[in-house]
Amino acid sequence: MATTMRSLWFDSHPLDIPAPAVPLPGSHYDVVVAGGGLTGLTTAVLLARAGKKVAVLEARSVGAVATGNTTAKVSLLQGTTLSGIAEHQSTEVLQAYVTANRDGQAWLAQYLDERDVGYQRRSAWTYATTAEGAAALEKEAAACHTAELPVTWQDTTELPYPVSGALSLDEQIQVHPLEVLGALAGELHERGGVIYEGVRLLDAKSGSPLSVHTTGGSLRTEQLVLATGVPVLDRGGYFARLTGHRSYALAFRMPAETGSAHAAPQGMYLSADAPGRSLRTAPVDGEEYLLVGGNGHMVGRANSPRGAVLDLEAWTRRHFPGAARTHSWSAQDYRAADHVPYIGALPRGGGNIYLATAFNKWGMTNGVAAALALSSEILGGQMAWADTLTRRSVTLNGVLSGVMDNLDIGARMGTDWASAELNALPDYPPSEGHGVVGRSGGKPVGESTVDGVTRRVSAVCPHLGGVLRWNDAECSWDCPLHASRFAADGTLLEGPAVSDLPVND
Ligand SMILES: Cc1cc2nc3c(=O)[nH]c(=O)nc-3n(C[C@H](O)[C@H](O)[C@H](O)COP(=O)(O)OP(=O)(O)OC[C@H]3O[C@@H](n4cnc5c(N)ncnc54)[C@H](O)[C@@H]3O)c2cc1C
Numbered sequence: 152m153a154t155t156m157r158s159l160w161f162d163s164h165p166l167d168i169p170a171p172a173v174p175l176p177g178s179h180y181d182v183v184v185a186g187g188g189l190t191g192l193t194t195a196v197l198l199a200r201a202g203k204k205v206a207v208l209e210a211r212s213v214g215a216v217a218t219g220n221t222t223a224k225v226s227l228l229q230g231t232t233l234s235g236i237a238e239h240q241s242t243e244v245l246q247a248y249v250t251a252n253r254d255g256q257a258w259l260a261q262y263l264d265e266r267d268v269g270y271q272r273r274s275a276w277t278y279a280t281t282a283e284g285a286a287a288l289e290k291e292a293a294a295c296h297t298a299e300l301p302v303t304w305q306d307t308t309e310l311p312y313p314v315s316g317a318l319s320l321d322e323q324i325q326v327h328p329l330e331v332l333g334a335l336a337g338e339l340h341e342r343g344g345v346i347y348e349g350v351r352l353l354d355a356k357s358g359s360p361l362s363v364h365t366t367g368g369s370l371r372t373e374q375l376v377l378a379t380g381v382p383v384l385d386r387g388g389y390f391a392r393l394t395g396h397r398s399y400a401l402a403f404r405m406p407a408e409t410g411s412a413h414a415a416p417q418g419m420y421l422s423a424d425a426p427g428r429s430l431r432t433a434p435v436d437g438e439e440y441l442l443v444g445g446n447g448h449m450v451g452r453a454n455s456p457r458g459a460v461l462d463l464e465a466w467t468r469r470h471f472p473g474a475a476r477t478h479s480w481s482a483q484d485y486r487a488a489d490h491v492p493y494i495g496a497l498p499r500g501g502g503n504i505y506l507a508t509a510f511n512k513w514g515m516t517n518g519v520a521a522a523l524a525l526s527s528e529i530l531g532g533q534m535a536w537a538d539t540l541t542r543r544s545v546t547l548n549g550v551l552s553g554v555m556d557n558l559d560i561g562a563r564m565g566t567d568w569a570s571a572e573l574n575a576l577p578d579y580p581p582s583e584g585h586g587v588v589g590r591s592g593g594k595p596v597g598e599s600t601v602d603g604v605t606r607r608v609s610a611v612c613p614h615l616g617g618v619l620r621w622n623d624a625e626c627s628w629d630c631p632l633h634a635s636r637f638a639a640d641g642t643l644l645e646g647p648a649v650s651d652l653p654v655n656d
């Protein structure tokens with residue numbers, strides 16, 4: 152399992168992005184977008200439509216991080232998100248959030264219709280299996296009512312286990328995220344935009360134009376959009392206000408004779424209780440798969456991510472006997488203390504750098520909404536809801552929960568340094584798929600064995616010095632501070648860091 156986690160999406164619809172004919176060094180653009188996920192590509196398309204000369208810089212490959220590994224429900228009923236926002240924010244902000252998501256969903260549906268990309272209309276469900284969960288549902292129902300979202304209370308569902316209550320919302324959408332990205336990349340290409348894959352944004356010097364430094368050379372641009380998940384070039388200190396949450400997804404082939412207890416549910420489901428459970432179907436190449444997600448945790452804070460995957464698989468087999476796992480994968484997204492995304496100009500960015508982050512696992516609507524807001528701002532317009540979200544202040548509750556997360560992070564950092572300093576690396580290399588952090592030359596060093604190769608890398612995160620932990624599901628080094636992740640050989644995978652781990656020979 153360890154090195155082969157790959158999403159159903161990438162397996163069924165790999166993307167082939169044409170390399171730009173224009174060499175990157177020395178080029179000049181109206182807008183450079185860093186990040187080739189849903190947010191970045193939608194922003195780039197909207198700006199290219201308005202006649203802007205646009206380049207997308209993608210550190211890995213299009214869709215490689217969250218968008219290609221999502222569960223891709225495009226829904227306005229979002230688990231218990233609205234009651235989470237209502238707890239921290241005003242009714243005005245809650246309503247602006249729902250309007251933003253409604254606009255994002257409507258834009259995406261129309262886009263897929265226009266580009267002839269398939270999707271399915273499904274009802275969305277948030278369900279509870281405990282009394283506590285049912286109480287959370289009641290709060291969510293109240294928040295939905297405030298936000299004028301017409302949800303219905305249900306006592307039963309099509310799920311093969313009893314519920315203590317559920318909310319449903321009809322006419323929501325589920326997509327294949329790489330088909331969506333493929334359509335956006337195609338339109339961008341038609342309109343003269345370019346995508347540089349394998350090029351990481353490293354720095355931008357203020358000015359007009361901005362001077363942008365990347366792993367592929369330097370270029371200039373009038374405007375820069377950071378659609379990088381968590382923002383890099385973080386002059387606003389966003390990494391400290393966000394928490395990174397990783398979770399797991401599995402795809403299953405269902406048994407041919409689907410009696411009622413075995414049938415894949417046709418709605419899109421999310422549990423209100425912990426541990427989280429997310430279900431939907433995915434029609435791919437004439438076959439219907441059941442997707443099951445859940446067992447999320449803060450990045451770098453689970454003792455055994457592999458255990459989380461196995462547990463999710465066992466849970467699915469228990470409730471859907473005969474289901475056969477075909478794929479397993481994992482991804483992370485970021486949450487603000489008040490559960491509302493940050494979209495707009497980067498503080499101290501000189502007015503020509505923008506960011507979009509903290510979609511809290513609802514970026515299929517929020518990412519498109521962010522693209523609508525940012526492109527409109529760059530073109531001199533404004534979305535009223537974007538103004539409300541940007542101007543919001545964070546309540547005392549929100550501040551306190553951010554502080555608590557940071558205290559927890561600080562405590563963990565201290566403990567890990569201490570234990571890494573105390574224990575020397577073992578004499579023998581770790582067994583296949585395992586990694587260990589220990590002291591070598593007075594510094595924390597990570598040693599792992601993957602596909603028969605034992606490697607040593609610095610176990611100190613190049614972002615702000617967190618001590619990394621081994622992720623035994625994905626064979627990666629994960630940072631418990633602000634969620635950067637690195638491959639076993641030290642290559643940066645994601646997060647706010649912008650450099651690889653030094654190799655320790
Ligand atoms: C397990 C899971 C399930 C989810 N399910 C749903 C769901 O059902 N519905 C929903 O609405 N949302 C869901 N989400 C959330 C949603 O997938 C994300 O919010 C959304 O995909 C974010 O898109 P993005 O374009 O902002 O980020 P990404 O897709 O992560 O794209 C950012 C890109 O920036 C690139 N990058 C990073 N740094 C640099 C740099 N320095 N230079 C250049 N490029 C860089 C990365 O390589 C990456 O490709 C889920 C998230 C997870 C983790």
Ligand code: FES
Nearest residue numbers: 612614615630633
């Ligand atoms: S991601 Fe900030 S210290 Fe590692």
